[in-house]
Amino acid sequence: MTSRRQTYPLVVAFMLCVAAAFAQSTPIADPTSVGMSAERLARIDPVLSRAVEDGDIVGVVAMVARHGSVVYLRAEGLADREAERPMELSTRFRMASMTKPITSVAVMMLFEEGAFLLTDPVSDYLPEFSNPYVLNSVEEDGAETHTLVPAERPITIHHLLTHTSGIAYPIFSGGVIGDLYDNAGLWDGLGIIDSTIEEGVRRIASVPLNHHPGDQFTYGLSIDVLGRLIEVVSGMSFADFLRVRMFEPLGMDDTAFHVDGDQAASFATPYEENDDGDMALLDSDPARSTWARYPFEGPGTYFSGGAGLSSTVHDYGRFCQALLNGGELDGARILSPRTVAFMTTNHIRDLPFGGESGARFGLGFHLAGPQSSTHGIASEGTYGWGGYYGTTFSIDPAEDMFLIVLTQTQSAGAGRFNGGLFPNLVYQAIVAD
Numbered sequence: 001m002t003s004r005r006q007t008y009p010l011v012v013a014f015m016l017c018v019a020a021a022f023a024q025s026t027p028i029a030d031p032t033s034v035g036m037s038a039e040r041l042a043r044i045d046p047v048l049s050r051a052v053e054d055g056d057i058v059g060v061v062a063m064v065a066r067h068g069s070v071v072y073l074r075a076e077g078l079a080d081r082e083a084e085r086p087m088e089l090s091t092r093f094r095m096a097s098m099t100k101p102i103t104s105v106a107v108m109m110l111f112e113e114g115a116f117l118l119t120d121p122v123s124d125y126l127p128e129f130s131n132p133y134v135l136n137s138v139e140e141d142g143a144e145t146h147t148l149v150p151a152e153r154p155i156t157i158h159h160l161l162t163h164t165s166g167i168a169y170p171i172f173s174g175g176v177i178g179d180l181y182d183n184a185g186l187w188d189g190l191g192i193i194d195s196t197i198e199e200g201v202r203r204i205a206s207v208p209l210n211h212h213p214g215d216q217f218t219y220g221l222s223i224d225v226l227g228r229l230i231e232v233v234s235g236m237s238f239a240d241f242l243r244v245r246m247f248e249p250l251g252m253d254d255t256a257f258h259v260d261g262d263q264a265a266s267f268a269t270p271y272e273e274n275d276d277g278d279m280a281l282l283d284s285d286p287a288r289s290t291w292a293r294y295p296f297e298g299p300g301t302y303f304s305g306g307a308g309l310s311s312t313v314h315d316y317g318r319f320c321q322a323l324l325n326g327g328e329l330d331g332a333r334i335l336s337p338r339t340v341a342f343m344t345t346n347h348i349r350d351l352p353f354g355g356e357s358g359a360r361f362g363l364g365f366h367l368a369g370p371q372s373s374t375h376g377i378a379s380e381g382t383y384g385w386g387g388y389y390g391t392t393f394s395i396d397p398a399e400d401m402f403l404i405v406l407t408q409t410q411s412a413g414a415g416r417f418n419g420g421l422f423p424n425l426v427y428q429a430i431v432a433d
Helices: 012-022 044-053 096-112 157-161 175-183 197-205 222-234 238-250 261-266 313-324 337-343 412-427
Strands: 059-066 069-080 133-140 143-150 271-273 279-281 383-387 391-396 401-407
Touching: 044 059, 044 069, 044 412, 059 313, 059 412, 096 157, 096 222, 096 238, 096 313, 096 337, 096 383, 096 391, 133 175, 157 222, 197 222, 222 238, 238 313, 313 391, 313 401, 391 412, 401 412
Parallel strands: none
Antiparallel strands: 059 069, 059 401, 133 143, 271 279, 383 391, 391 401
């Protein structure tokens, strides 16, 4: 058994060399030049180190950028505990649900080209979604009965972008709907999948909806459906569309659904906190034995728009900066400023969202509202998202700033650092506009 209390060697010379090499493509600015205190920003270091030393996080890479310049960039801990391989700034991470904002941006790129309206029924492009049904559950005399009723309205592209389609995730579904997902052989988008998103979307369409489209926010496989929509509308595979239309123009050279097996050592190994409070390898769970290996093993034919991408802090930072710039980076424009603004405003009315007071959801992004309870001292209008393996990002247009934290650690301590301690430490370092 591995204790959560661990001490990692600090390979100072090594890290300085890596930082110097990385800085060639990501210049590190003097914090004072962008209105931040270097002394206050340095408060992050001991807190980050403590999270690693206490075993809350096995390894982490963190980035902060303001006014177009990176002011904080650090790798700490281990990418692989068993091999004692140090975390590097170039380490690749399974982004899981941080794939969703990228897919949503890709959808809006086609929207800008007049390929469709967001109010279009998705069945216009994916006919398997014609005539959807909703699972209706009624409890009477202590017994629950289930019937299928026609959906009151078609599923639109907007419903998919906002997770209001009624399509859920198998992993979060229990009862009858969970059994139906299991019987359909549906996947969550993680792990080695010997199939295609075309087949996956057919299976999604075969299962009844949790509710009528537009009635509730239900986090699920809607964004995987959008990946297939992109294929049908563009005539390209989803992977090729992202590579040609987004990743190559933005210089995101290390972002992909699948890589060659000889690149496995460039990935951080995923861990999770077990019932004993120890940090265990994720693939020690037989039910998720392939979740650690899917980026570099298997057929590489399933391109999950909701969970499938891997990336680096450098690449995802370029994606964030492009959004912060209104859809452009280094002369490559992927969206207009108006579309970015449209995506980052509330699109779910006052529907309950994750139990968080004041939070809202845009087109692919969580939005911090005026009373948002989990964003600390972040500005209203800050937007972002996170991923299953312990990745998170947020973009604050009011402060012209973005933050990224990348780990592959599922633990309460990692969540506390990623979503609370780190952003609060960043914001307290802002001392001027």
